[in-house]
Amino acid sequence: MRASERVSFIYLERCTVHRDGNAIIATDERGVVHIPAATIGALLLGPGTRVTHQAMTLMAESGSTAVWVGEQGVRYYAHGRPLGRSSRLLDAQARAVSNRDSRLAVARAMYAMRFPGEDTSSLTMQQLRGKEGARVRRSYREHAERTGVEWTRRDYDPNDFEASDDVNKALSAATTCLYGVAHAVTVALGCSPGLGFVHTGHDRSFVYDIADLYKAEIAIPVAFDVAAADVDDIPAVTRRQVRDIVYQSKLLPRCAGDIKQLLLPDDDDVPDFDADVVYLWDDRGEAVNSAQSHDADYDYEVPW
Incomplete structure (x- = not known):
């Protein structure tokens, strides 16, 4: 799911965060809430949260980020990975x-x-x-x-x-x-x-x-x-x-x-920050695709 289609931030506190299939589940004394991982931009983990290894694995697979914060996100402590894969x-x-x-x-x-x-x-x-x-x-x-x-x-x-x-x-x-x-x-x-x-x-x-x-x-x-x-x-x-x-x-x-x-003031559309694409820098212009051989690009003579 594109970044523009996700929930920007979800804040959780005083609960256990685990994985159930492709959903993040938050459990406390009131019950269980299922959150589809692909809909999350960033999961803000407030005081009293415990997170399992499987939950963090799912967050990484779905391109979401986890940020450890104070109450209601008013203090920043640490973070996992950015919201999107694009730089x-x-x-x-x-x-x-x-x-x-x-x-x-x-x-x-x-x-x-x-x-x-x-x-x-x-x-x-x-x-x-x-x-x-x-x-x-x-x-x-x-x-x-x-x-x-x-x-x-x-x-x-x-x-x-x-x-x-x-x-x-x-x-x-x-x-x-x-x-x-x-x-x-x-x-x-x-x-x-x-x-x-x-x-x-x-x-x-x-x-x-x-x-x-x-x-x-x-x-x-x-x-x-x-x-x-x-x-x-x-x-x-x-x-x-x-x-x-x-x-x-x-x-x-x-x-x-x-x-x-x-x-990015001149962008009319929301960028696709979830695009999992790696490019190669080119000093002559636009970046080029990294997922192919570029032997043909070289126009020099081998000196031997």
Whole structure:
């Protein structure tokens, strides 16, 4: 089944995942659910899941991927294989990030997603960063006024979580959740987490790029809501609220669609990421089929 015909993501938690014929079965105290393996794009395995060897074998045979995540996919821990067998998105990502003009075009497209209705096509990276900084500061002020939470600035120590005030603790927890979502989707699609367009020099640069698309929409309002509620366990409450928004807003398939749009903006059709075809690179043009002899392609004289 083509990637376009599959369920993008299925999330499971607190169950045993096994195989029954060509179906993945999830069993818990409520009963058994059968999921045809070929219909799954990515299986997100949350807390409390146990997976058998046969289940993973079936996932591999059907071209699906398994991603181990936190509750509702808000944290990424590890992954099996990409959703599809095609490297088309990864190739597009590598091509775009390796050229200054195409990299700038993708970066502008990312900022355009944050500034709907505004033309970002001629702005420099310095101008884009300035607009984004102003937008985020404005978002902080607006939510501080909305919730009555005192706000000075973003201030946190990555090595000392408790040193921050309540709203900065909540912001750190909410942002970490978004990084988990973005990382899970990135690896499920076969993209490289490290090839970023706005961020660079880190093994999660692209993850930070994608997570920033949703930070002002999700992480900031949740953080101020949690800080205003004066709860005892800020990280846990923040993670649950982000989890609920991720589920309700269908952020996972939306994130997958945004990545495809950024890397393959000119494709009218959904690419066939499940195509199990290997090509040979050719320096003269299009790639050639690897499943045949190419002796006739050589036009040189043997020197002996």
